[in-house]
Amino acid sequence: MPNITVQLLAGRDINQRRAFVHDVTNSAVLTLGARRGDVRIVFEEITPDIVANGGVLASEDESRAEVVNRFVPEASA
Amino acid sequence: MPNITVQLLAGRDINQRRAFVHDVTNSAVLTLGARRGDVRIVFEEITPDIVANGGVLASEDESRAEVVNRFVPEASA
Amino acid sequence: MPNITVQLLAGRDINQRRAFVHDVTNSAVLTLGARRGDVRIVFEEITPDIVANGGVLASEDESRAEVVNRFVPEASA
Amino acid sequence: MPNITVQLLAGRDINQRRAFVHDVTNSAVLTLGARRGDVRIVFEEITPDIVANGGVLASEDESRAEVVNRFVPEASA
Amino acid sequence: MPNITVQLLAGRDINQRRAFVHDVTNSAVLTLGARRGDVRIVFEEITPDIVANGGVLASEDESRAEVVNRFVPEASA
Amino acid sequence: MPNITVQLLAGRDINQRRAFVHDVTNSAVLTLGARRGDVRIVFEEITPDIVANGGVLASEDESRAEVVNRFVPEASA
Numbered sequence: 282m283p284n285i286t287v288q289l290l291a292g293r294d295i296n297q298r299r300a301f302v303h304d305v306t307n308s309a310v311l312t313l314g315a316r317r318g319d320v321r322i323v324f325e326e327i328t329p330d331i332v333a334n335g336g337v338l339a340s341e342d343e344s345r346a347e348v349v350n351r352f353v354p355e356a357s358a
Numbered sequence: 359m360p361n362i363t364v365q366l367l368a369g370r371d372i373n374q375r376r377a378f379v380h381d382v383t384n385s386a387v388l389t390l391g392a393r394r395g396d397v398r399i400v401f402e403e404i405t406p407d408i409v410a411n412g413g414v415l416a417s418e419d420e421s422r423a424e425v426v427n428r429f430v431p432e433a434s435a
Numbered sequence: 436m437p438n439i440t441v442q443l444l445a446g447r448d449i450n451q452r453r454a455f456v457h458d459v460t461n462s463a464v465l466t467l468g469a470r471r472g473d474v475r476i477v478f479e480e481i482t483p484d485i486v487a488n489g490g491v492l493a494s495e496d497e498s499r500a501e502v503v504n505r506f507v508p509e510a511s512a
Numbered sequence: 513m514p515n516i517t518v519q520l521l522a523g524r525d526i527n528q529r530r531a532f533v534h535d536v537t538n539s540a541v542l543t544l545g546a547r548r549g550d551v552r553i554v555f556e557e558i559t560p561d562i563v564a565n566g567g568v569l570a571s572e573d574e575s576r577a578e579v580v581n582r583f584v585p586e587a588s589a
Numbered sequence: 590m591p592n593i594t595v596q597l598l599a600g601r602d603i604n605q606r607r608a609f610v611h612d613v614t615n616s617a618v619l620t621l622g623a624r625r626g627d628v629r630i631v632f633e634e635i636t637p638d639i640v641a642n643g644g645v646l647a648s649e650d651e652s653r654a655e656v657v658n659r660f661v662p663e664a665s666a
Numbered sequence: 667m668p669n670i671t672v673q674l675l676a677g678r679d680i681n682q683r684r685a686f687v688h689d690v691t692n693s694a695v696l697t698l699g700a701r702r703g704d705v706r707i708v709f710e711e712i713t714p715d716i717v718a719n720g721g722v723l724a725s726e727d728e729s730r731a732e733v734v735n736r737f738v739p740e741a742s743a
Contacts, residue, residue: 286519295569295571298562298569302564302567302568302569303567305567306566307567318565318566319566320564320567321563321564322563322564323562323563324562324563325556325562326562
């Protein structure tokens with residue numbers, strides 16, 4: 282342990298994931314006292330049409346259009 | 359909160375998902391007293407060959423052929 | 436399927452859970468075409484000191500004090 | 513119950529999954545006393561570039577190259 | 590990998606869990622070709638009042654009384 | 667999004683969790699471009715007798731005694 286599952290909007294590239302797992306693993310070691318080799322992180326990539334906040338699918342949510350377009354441009358094409 | 363994850367057979371369309379998240383969010387507000395904007399729902403679409411009930415993969419389960427064919431026709435082509 | 440996992444703040448009573456699973460199961464049948472007996476819902480009760488939004492633990496988040504106090508009064512005693 | 517979710521490297525074939533769900537369901541019945549029909553197993557197939565151990569993505573982890581190549585040859589092509 | 594999460598009714602003892610993880614890990618090695626040390630299994634113990642099948646909480650489901658009483662006798666005291 | 671679930675050995679205190687969610691949220695903003703308010707982190711606290719690595723429950727795993735004793739001293743009393 283720890284097992285860390287990250288559900289996030291699809292569209293981040295491998296450089297972003299590499300940087301994130303580096304930071305999170307370091308923090309797990311420094312703040313949680315985990316052993317580095319025990320830290321396991323899994324990403325679950327979610328498209329905007331299968332996640333909803335406040336009852337509205339992200340692909341149809343004006344308040345999220347900016348962040349959706351940044352990562353999943355084709356979602357609102 | 360709440361975070362709601364829905365693992366379901368792939369094949370439902372966006373109209374079905376829109377209707378479901380609308381109902382579930384309303385119920386979370388009315389029955390659980392959740393704040394609407396806090397309700398987050400994520401779908402995980404599962405193909406019949408990666409889920410098993412009673413030790414049998416859904417893609418090979420006669421008792422589930424009807425529901426599998428309805429949503430994932432190509433699964434039994 | 437579907438498997439539905441609901442992570443929510445601890446403190447709701449069984450009447451609230453009963454009403455919610457009734458609504459969600461009905462909607463899964465009506466909008467997603469699921470078979471009633473296949474719908475499985477699991478609650479994961481979360482205390483405010485083990486969930487964070489925007490980097491702040493709910494037990495220390497002024498913007499969530501109202502909803503936390505409603506369900507977990509002792510959290511801010 | 514039980515609900516069993518298996519996050520594993522993509523690339524296993526249906527024969528492997530069939531054998532695994534058979535074994536796990538039998539054991540759930542024999543060792544946990546579960547009812548066979550209640551045992552539900554869902555696989556989540558993970559590519560090596562979205563999982564990290566010890567802060568290193570599996571697709572970039574020399575210590576995992578052998579197992580990654582076995583299941584996801586194209587990952588290191 | 591694999592990461593295996595087992596949501597099951599609370600009440601199994603450590604001998605049952607020991608036997609189950611032994612079987613599941615062996616099968617992951619033999620049928621899925623996983624490396625033994627990579628197999629991680631986490632149990633999530635669920636009480637009958639926070640899980641529902643077919644819209645009915647297990648603690649109120651006649652069709653599940655037998656299995657609930659076996660593992661969580663106090664649930665129906 | 668992102669939704670981040672952290673399964674970890676029980677026993678960390680609130681200061682450790684506060685520091686970890688601060689780091690992880692900052693990194694999600696800086697490396698993944700997430701909006702701060704969208705980042706939701708949930709901890710699932712696991713006791714050593716309900717997690718296994720390589721087929722051995724952590725509460726019975728000599729190779730993990732040191733880390734288990736650090737966080738869950740009573741586990742090996």
